[in-house]
Amino acid sequence: MPSNPMSRWQHHTSAIASGFFGDWLESRRNPLAVSLALLHSGTELDLAHPEIDNASGTLCISIHGLMELETVWQLPNTHGESYGSMLSSGIEGGVTDLVLRYNTGRPIYRNGQDLSEMLEELVSSWPVPVTRLILLGHSMGGLVIRGACHAGSTASHRWVGLLSDCVYIGAPHDGSWLAKGAHSMAGMLNERPRDYLKVIGEVIDLRSEGIRNLSRGEFLEQGGDEPPLLPDTRHYVICGLLARSRKHPVNVWFGDALVNESSAQGQEKSGWQLAGVATFPGVDHLRLAHHPDVANQLQEWLV
């Protein structure tokens, strides 16, 4: 695929369409479905032969959320800086900043499996030996990381042993209130005797598998016991809150607008050992992916 043959709005349209109907678009082989790619400085990498100037042994891979693109990571008022590139100055040998682009409407476990395969190929073909791997996941991206960790450890992939840090930024580990609401609303309307109410329920039900997975924070192919966090990796959680005052009722109800603080921290999960948790009141869900305060926090944790 050419690196950037389309205009910005076309990329965003594809990302939004893929979020809503990505699994359906993929089944129709529709070119609107965003294809999986790893990018460096806006250029897609050839995984078998990655050509990168000054490749370093530390890789930081950022994984965006639902209906987003890799551009969500760009920090405002900088020359294309992102969390990954800002880490480079503080880590010995530098950091190669990579971003994933993927079809967010596909089931999360499938994106996780593909990411795992991609990382395995990447560490094998990287020009210098990979010594450290950092994964940053925003929103759905955090669940994709968990799916990839599960797939990678099940397949005994080499990259799992190189993974030092996972950062979950506004990831709905216990589900998103909006996705839960859509699920409940569709179920309720579908049970109504009036046909016009059923139609509304059916329209809500058209949402992709990726969105459905967000209602319960699912990242496995089938229900069942969720695997624990990888034991030899540090796991960090970052949450946002809409209002600046932590105890504001808006924060209790809506969290960062899409994910509640408790869900982002995985409070319903048992046995989680987190290396760090940080909450940023006044930073909404989208801005969590490119906020200077979050960048400073990541420097503190990862450098």
Add this chain to the structure above:
Amino acid sequence: MSVQNNQYKHGWWLGMADMLTQGVGHGVMKIERVHLAIADETFGILERVPVTQPWSRVARVSHHGISRLCYRSVSLAATGVGLAMGSDPKLLKR
């Protein structure tokens, strides 16, 4: 590269058209159900009133018949356009 780019852009527009025609085809059928279900509520009231009862049944049948014809024509046309584009091999080119 520019030929490849043009093919990719062409494919993107065909993909957009495919999504829109599928959306119109299915969306129109849903609008038909909403329209007829809401109309049934009104006709149901008219049928309970003795003065309007004889005519409301006739009106309901003709209203539903004409509405179905219109909605299904649009849906059929959209599905036809979608099928015609689906037969274009460029649509399947990634």
